[in-house]
Amino acid sequence: MPEMGATLITTQSMTAPGDLLNLSLNASAVIPEGFVLLALIGTLLVDLAGEKTAAKWSPPICYFGLGSALLFLSLQWNGNPDSSFLGAFLADNLAIAFRSVVALSTLISLLISWRYAEKSGSPVGEYAAILLAATLGGMLLCGSTDLISIFVSLETLSVASYLLSGYLKRDARSSEAALKYLLVGSAAAAVFLYGASLLYGLSGSTNLQVIGIALINSPTPLAALALVFILATVAFKIAAVPFHQWTPDVYEGSPTPVVAFLSVGSKAAGFGLAIRLLVGCFNAFDTEWKLLFTVLAVLSMSLGNIVALAQTSMKRMLAYSSIGQAGFVMIGLVCGTEDGYAAMILYMAAYLFMNLGAFACIILFSLRTGSDRISDYAGLYQKDPLITLGLSLCLLSLGGIPPMLGFFGKIYLFFAGWADGQYLLVIVGLITSVISIYYYISVIKMMVVKEPQEASELVKSYPLIKWETMGLPPLRFALLTCVLATAIGGIVSNPLFQWANSAVAGTPILQQALEIAYKGNLG
């Protein structure tokens, strides 16, 4: 019921807020976030009882919180898309889809991080609490419809990410990563605030819908400036070239499970924010932001994939490859068609499984050998077939080889782009996909085709494979789930397609934007 939402917002800007106290909050929209918060407090309380207790009880508490959050998210699907908290939050299908991706990425990141955290000697309870706070920020960011709540949730996500990337404080690389991330991130947040203050000055409101209407009625050069500022922040969050400089260093220096979360959860939240801001608010500047995003997408795809060729460290390679992957997702955003948005959501979901699967494998490898150099993977298939198989499948899927899940996601994105006439983007995407297949395959080749005597020293002295240690069974479970979803998901991807399409169909702002675009085509 968009009319009711509009009247609510107009009354809100007209009357004194005292009268608003009688309106309904519709707070049930944030029940999933409530469970995440409960788990956060639970892990903190358990942590008071000492490190051993925390290591034992934090995992089940986190599973419970995130599991119930996912359950309630699925119950909200196709629910009433009335805005809650008097216009600060909206639980439409788009928000639910992105919030699920964020929550699921945290769940899998936690599954793969227990052993890593214990082995590096970092406090587990606080680690889980900070990661859950980041999740809370990311989930609220996906559904925020008000500049203030966007900013506060963005900061919750960002500050938690800075803390996590510097979590191994004795390591100079980790501290350097945190410092760089903090400085660049604070600059991006300041730029966002500047843009937001310009928007408030133009419209007199912090609500995205009201701002959108004000911008349609009077598009000024100032609004274009605000658009550039806000776009810079979004591009920073999704690590689009040229706002990507922090990515390789932060990914290399941060603890690997944190990188897994940053590359999926944080990025998904960034894309949720991008749709919310650009489609919901900057409709009047449709051609401008699409042009800017085309440039960003072309740069991200080409630079990310070409620089990834030269990397020797696995984490750094995945960092550059994630920049390239973000470029692919942007194709869907630029299209602005029903298929485009659906392809974006589908690819984010596919990316979740294949990227986290790859991270589970490299974490397991570094736990056993203490290295993430690509050359150290030489000849691994004889010692550890599970890592070899899992990593190969996930990397093939990231490269877009059929019949993996990533292939269907990518082909849908390219199809949507081609149907909308984005020929440049699709051609660049195809060429860079081929480049990306080259460096993904070279890792697989390193693991598989080396003769036994050519294996690296670390692989030659590979430890006996044991799964008993606490923290390893969850890692194995996450690894198998992700690899299975990547391998089989492609064949049975029809429900995923339907899910992505119904996410677009159940989102009022996307439907409005599609209607406007349709009318524009007719006229």
Add this chain to the structure above:
Amino acid sequence: MTISSSTEQICFILLGLTVIVGALGVVLINNIVYSAFLLGGVFMGVAGLYLLLNASFVAAAQVLVYVGAVNVLILFAIMLVNKREELKPIKALQIRKILSAGVCGGLLILLFRVDLTTKWSTPGPAAIGEKATERIGEHLFSDYLLPFELASVLLLMAMIGAIVLARRDVLTSDVVTGDVVNQNLIEKSNEPILIDQSNKQ
């Protein structure tokens, strides 16, 4: 021109000059302590501007938070890191300075241009003066309830993070296996990146 409006204008010019000169000083002066004190002056000037706009609550918050907390914290940080160190001269510093000055100047001109060409919706809503605190409270518990509550989570998490990063007791053994741990990344360093570790022995 009445006395009140001319007083207001004089105050505005003085405060504006304080803010601009202070901000330039923060950026241009090499001594970091002077910069920090000038930053305090800039914050005070901005608080004065808020007072001119009849927003006494925001002005008080500005003084308390920015001057009282943020600026004092910066000064503490400077005093704690009281270490003289000869830094390597940065290559082509002059060109970098000119380039960044050019970028900032361009941005300033752009902002001026946009500022002058935009039709602002003036005058804005009338200032409510003394009732501001009440109004802010109402907003915090109605349409800004969600960000207000989330801010408490943000503060809690920031506090925990600060404690974790600052506390000294580091775990020396793996809680599960009992192995010796050192809070480094599991991946061994390939080459030192920022800190030169060669002369540490």
